[in-house]
Amino acid sequence: MSAISLSLSGVTCRHGSFTAVDRVDLDLAPGDHLALTGTNGSGKSTLLRAVLGLHRAFTGRIAVSGVEAKGGSGWARRRTEVAWIPQRQAAGRFPLLVRELLASSRNAEAAVRAAVDLSVGGLLDRPVASLSGGQLQRAYLARALGQLAAGAGLLLADEPTAALDFDGQAQVARVLAELPMTVVVITHDRVVADVCGRVAEMAAGRLREVR
Numbered sequence: 304m305s306a307i308s309l310s311l312s313g314v315t316c317r318h319g320s321f322t323a324v325d326r327v328d329l330d331l332a333p334g335d336h337l338a339l340t341g342t343n344g345s346g347k348s349t350l351l352r353a354v355l356g357l358h359r360a361f362t363g364r365i366a367v368s369g370v371e372a373k374g375g376s377g378w379a380r381r382r383t384e385v386a387w388i389p390q391r392q393a394a395g396r397f398p399l400l401v402r403e404l405l406a407s408s409r410n411a412e413a414a415v416r417a418a419v420d421l422s423v424g425g426l427l428d429r430p431v432a433s434l435s436g437g438q439l440q441r442a443y444l445a446r447a448l449g450q451l452a453a454g455a456g457l458l459l460a461d462e463p464t465a466a467l468d469f470d471g472q473a474q475v476a477r478v479l480a481e482l483p484m485t486v487v488v489i490t491h492d493r494v495v496a497d498v499c500g501r502v503a504e505m506a507a508g509r510l511r512e513v514r
């Protein structure tokens with residue numbers, strides 16, 4: 304596993320006729336850590352979802368490791384290169400055990416090890432739908448660490464500490480700080496922003512780097 308680059312140029316994302324992300328440019332070198340802050344509804348989640356191919360209504364250029372995703376196989380490859388912690392962690396439409404969520408990382412062993420470190424190792428046989436918000440967030444972080452162990456070189460995390468207690472927030476900030484991967488983390492948490500070398504702020508779809 305090694306860190307990879309992310310390059311956005313002139314990225315505009317629409318929800319119907321509404322422009323949620325407006326001509327965003329951003330270049331991250333392998334290993335850069337960026338905190339993405341800004342007001343609610345300013346387009347942060349939409350932007351990261353576009354990088355993953357979960358929001359396809361965009362124009363402009365999104366390149367990971369210098370490559371733009373094209374077609375189904377291109378986006379499938381993108382999802383092996385990019386680890387993802389979603390904001391509203393979905394319990395899924397079908398009953399899913401924590402163990403199965405972790406296995407979806409493609410490195411179940413590493414994800415389970417991370418789950419143990421993150422204090423959710425005792426919940427492997429519980430349905431994901433039965434976890435508390437903080438437990439679910441820890442489980443999704445463990446899955447992302449499994450994805451990184453499986454070869455992903457970029458982590459996109461959407462408010463990964465929003466549901467965590469103080470100890471959990473500090474622990475996740477530590478884990479993120481130590482990751483040798485490229486990281487973009489949407490956060491309203493100062494502890495997390497402080498461990499990132501770069502900080503950008505979004506407002507009404509525009510991105511401005513502040514540090």
Ligand SMILES: Nc1ncnc2c1ncn2[C@@H]1O[C@H](COP(=O)(O)OP(=O)(O)OP(=O)(O)O)[C@@H](O)[C@H]1O
Nearest residue numbers: 318319321323341342343344345346347348349350
């Ligand atoms: N599926 C959708 N359909 C229509 N509008 C949407 C949809 N998803 C998001 N939006 C709108 O796009 C804008 C950007 O939303 P987005 O979730 O990207 O913001 P955000 O910066 O991540 O917000 P927050 O900090 O509250 O999570 C908001 O005005 C939101 O209401």
